[in-house]
Amino acid sequence: MSQERAGSGGRVQRPRARVPHSPAVYRRRRLVVGVLAVLVLVLLLGFSGLVWPGFLHAQEPEPVPTVTVTAPVPTPAVKSMQRPDGETAFQEALPSAVLQFALTDMVKTDAAEESDATEGWKATYTDGGDLRVRVTATQWSSAEEATTSAEALTKAAGKAAKSGDVKVGDDVVGRYALTREDAGERTMIWRNGTAVLQADGPAEVIEEFYRAFPL
Structure with missing residues (x-):
């Protein structure tokens, strides 16, 4: 059963039927939202580059130099002989x-x-x-x-x-x-x-x- 309402002046108003949107409309909406999102991201990156320049120009960390550990040269545990005078x-x-x-x-x-x-x-x-x-x-x-x-x-x-x-x-x-x-x-x-x-x-x-x- 359809519902009717009395409008001003005693006229009877019938509810408007909803017109379904076509798939093209939804695609346009998604495209607009996507473009806006990209613009926001670009603005954020630009702002970050101004506030923190190193963010856009970050350098790769320098390689850590290889450290070679050399064992100490062994020394005698005993004393050497007394060298004679007049050696050649x-x-x-x-x-x-x-x-x-x-x-x-x-x-x-x-x-x-x-x-x-x-x-x-x-x-x-x-x-x-x-x-x-x-x-x-x-x-x-x-x-x-x-x-x-x-x-x-x-x-x-x-x-x-x-x-x-x-x-x-x-x-x-x-x-x-x-x-x-x-x-x-x-x-x-x-x-x-x-x-x-x-x-x-x-x-x-x-x-x-x-x-x-x-x-």
């Missing part, structure tokens, strides 16, 4: 300590009498415990003679497990050779100019000992 320049070049090893004994060799070497020394380095390295150092009058001596020592020690150049800076001053392990020990032989050195000691430390040896 070659004798003084033999260090009192190498890593955890301290010089505990040094005696002159018979190198000068047995060969053409001008000088020779046998030095013993210990860590205060069971580790011991014995170094034989000879000085020659020329690099050629030193080379011959080093090659003879290397041949006598047997086939080398490792060998290479001895360098001082960028200059090659000789060669080194490391023997294979034998009964827990190894021998390192090297030439530095006119000096020839041979170090015998525990296999696990002899290579580091050589690298730290200043001569």
